[in-house]
Amino acid sequence: MKAAFANQIIKGIQLLEDRQGYNRSDILKKLKTLDKNISAASLSNILNGKDVGIKTIQRALDGITSIVADELGMVYEPQTTTFQSSKTASDWQPKIIEMAASEKEERGYFYHETGRLPLQQKLDFLAQAQEEIVEVGVRLNTLSLHFEHRSEHEFKGKITALLERGVHIKFYLLDPSCNEALIYFRDRSKASLQAQEAQSPTVIQVALEKLKAVARTYRSQNLAGRFELYLYKHIPYNNFLVLDGDSDEGQMRVSHYMYGIKRSESPVVEIRKQKNASLYRRYWQSYKAFVRDAVKVELS
Numbered sequence: 001m002k003a004a005f006a007n008q009i010i011k012g013i014q015l016l017e018d019r020q021g022y023n024r025s026d027i028l029k030k031l032k033t034l035d036k037n038i039s040a041a042s043l044s045n046i047l048n049g050k051d052v053g054i055k056t057i058q059r060a061l062d063g064i065t066s067i068v069a070d071e072l073g074m075v076y077e078p079q080t081t082t083f084q085s086s087k088t089a090s091d092w093q094p095k096i097i098e099m100a101a102s103e104k105e106e107r108g109y110f111y112h113e114t115g116r117l118p119l120q121q122k123l124d125f126l127a128q129a130q131e132e133i134v135e136v137g138v139r140l141n142t143l144s145l146h147f148e149h150r151s152e153h154e155f156k157g158k159i160t161a162l163l164e165r166g167v168h169i170k171f172y173l174l175d176p177s178c179n180e181a182l183i184y185f186r187d188r189s190k191a192s193l194q195a196q197e198a199q200s201p202t203v204i205q206v207a208l209e210k211l212k213a214v215a216r217t218y219r220s221q222n223l224a225g226r227f228e229l230y231l232y233k234h235i236p237y238n239n240f241l242v243l244d245g246d247s248d249e250g251q252m253r254v255s256h257y258m259y260g261i262k263r264s265e266s267p268v269v270e271i272r273k274q275k276n277a278s279l280y281r282r283y284w285q286s287y288k289a290f291v292r293d294a295v296k297v298e299l300s
Contacts, residue, residue, distance in 0.1 A: 015074070016068065016071070025040075027064075028043060043060065071094045110269070112269075113267045116268065117253075126243070130244055132245065136290065136291060138204075141204075176205050178233040179233075180235050185200045191259060212299055215228070230297060232291060232294040240290075251280075254269045255267065
């Protein structure tokens with residue numbers, strides 16, 4: 001039963017993405033308007049075939065079915081397992097469901113307490129960029145593995161699309177040979193959960209070579225946007241993921257690194273410049289100081 005419901009939800013979302021141009025964030029806001037809200041993680045689990053409670057499935061099903069019916073005039077037919085048009089009156093008009101304001105939009109920031117967000121949520125975030133994307137990490141090993149192991153459709157194609165429309169992308173890694181890196185990883189490795197940190201300089205070097213290969217490929221394609229790599233020499237304090245940082249539409253995600261906790265499990269704060277300019281400005285100032293002396297990686 002749950003599998004059938006999940007399939008119906010997936011097909012409804014595909015219709016809304018294809019015909020209305022909505023992303024997952026848009027759909028979640030519409031579900032909230034209908035009082036059928038579910039978490040982004042639950043929606044991701046449904047779309048990825050993972051187990052979700054029946055009450056959550058039912059709530060999502062009711063909401064998606066309502067949106068498709070109101071906006072597209074379509075209903076689900078169990079016999080064919082497809083959505084079919086139900087528009088009978090010649091004067092039928094779509095009823096567009098408003099997008100409820102998220103907590104982030106109301107306050108200007110949002111706190112993701114469980115740590116690194118699922119890949120699809122990150123890609124949805126990146127898709128909002130108009131001019132520039134910057135990520136400041138430590139090893140960026142997971143990023144390099146996405147390029148290597150994820151399908152073209154799932155990851156690299158999304159990055160390529162951003163570059164094709166002129167968005168510049170910059171990635172910053174900790175210089176594995178600097179004293180700051182040795183001190184940082186030696187100290188982190190003292191925590192029992194992070195004993196593997198001592199091998200991180202080697203991990204960075206491997207990830208860097210993979211990312212350089214990606215960058216060379218993009219350079220050869222002469223895309224409108226640039227794909228650049230940089231090395232910095234500072235003790236890492238946090239991760240920055242910044243979209244259009246200098247513009248009025250700037251927004252960022254910041255994850256403070258906690259001692260004894262995996263970096264991927266450190267909470268994430270999402271901040272919008274227009275809604276909370278004071279908080280945004282403080283983090284933006286920190287970001288600018290952190291990358292000021294970073295060195296661009298040569299690809300040849």
